[in-house]
Amino acid sequence: MEKDHRSTPFYTKLLEYAYSNTTPLDVPGHKLGALHNDMMDVAGEMMFKLDANAPRGLDNLNRPTGVIKEAAELMADAFGAEKAYFLTGGTTMGILAMIMSVCRAKEKVILPRNVHKSAINALILSGAVPIFVAPYLDHELGIANHMDYKEVEKAILENPDAKAVFVINPTYFGVASDLKGIVDLAHEKDMMVIVDEAHGSHLPFSPLLPQSSMEAGADMSSCSLHKTVGSLTQSSILITQGPRVDHIRLRSTINMIQSTSPSSLLLASLDVARKTIYFEGPKQMPHLIEMAHQTREKINQIHGLKAVGTSYFMKNKAYDYDETKIIVKVSDLGITGFDVYKELFDEHHIQLELAETHLILAVLSIGTKQSDLDHLVEALKVVSEKYSAMQLSPLQPKIKYTYPEAYTRPREAYHAPKKYVPLNQAVDEIAAESIMIYPPGIPIVIPGEIVSQDILDDLDFYQQQGSVILSDTEGGYIKIIDKEYWMKWEDDEDL
């Protein structure tokens, strides 16, 4: 039966409750706005009235049978999925749930090396064995991007026992891999395909965008509706289709990591965002894509700046490109993306999504106005004039990457005894933490991998280049496995 996407079952019931004047002898402690605070003066009492915990009639996210179930069915229908789960912990939580429910300890999962850190954390929690695929390294922009089909094919054929292939659709930079090709091959080899669609929630709503996970036939995907579709920050969904999904295991994994007090504001925002994107997405996306296209053309007329789009990425082995992203290479002016990011905020009140050494990234949605893009173009003209006058030498993008050798699984490394040593004393030791470098956005090492001299040289190279380094340990130290004590833990080998 056709679904009525004008209805918003959870939001409607929540609104009914907010207006019902019910005496709140339950949590939350703000008592539906009766306990005054500063935020209420600005956000309004209604926001607190809508922040209900679990009153009768509002269903239970852990095992929905009422309005959450109805809202989730509408969500699944809108995304072309069979089933949808609402998440209040972002796609971070979706990725944990997907990998943990698909891979048991010691089972293999094929994934790109430039995964979000939640995927590395999922390896620790599940005990899975990662088989990394090298992402495409874009030497002009200095970033790691999508996966080339051939690389994934090689990993699948070399690891016929892998349980799943994990794909990012699209990458942070908007580039899509050949997801349908990957799904077809993986399914032929009896592997599941799970998708990080944090940046792709809008894909199902226009044929002008890359194929969505469900259209490509993937088994599971997690989408950050808060990023590009307009729900509140932290609200995401996990969608599924097909016979390979074990819903009992998936549901219990989600419940393991979901709060038992999920925010009704987040859940309602998913419900209403679904309605908006369902009706407005197909109507407004062509206009948004045209605005983005015109903006790129205007930016390309500014001295020293290069806005890259579909033709650039297709030349760089992309399968498809999401044109709602605006990427501008700024380093030909002799300055970094980090400099421009700061300058646009400080001097022009523009908040960009991301900066890398060589580029800046603006993320658009159907909420983006023409005036926002005009503001960006005008601000970039000012930046270009200022730095062109200085006649700085263009920065030369360089990527250097050594793939580490794995010694043990991330989970074992996480549980092993550890010690801290200065980086220069870590050669041939086993890392017990992840060290991430942005750009190019690939972990230098993850827990369980051997720290070689080449890896330390790479780290030094990126430090010199001004990349952002993220790790647990700072100040020139690294957390490694304390091998002397580790042997005592051998009994736990099967964890």
Ligand SMILES: Cc1ncc(COP(=O)(O)O)c(C=O)c1O
């Ligand atoms: C590629 C990718 N995957 C997953 C996530 C996590 O999504 P969320 O912020 O919804 O938890 C992000 C967040 O930026 C991301 O960039």
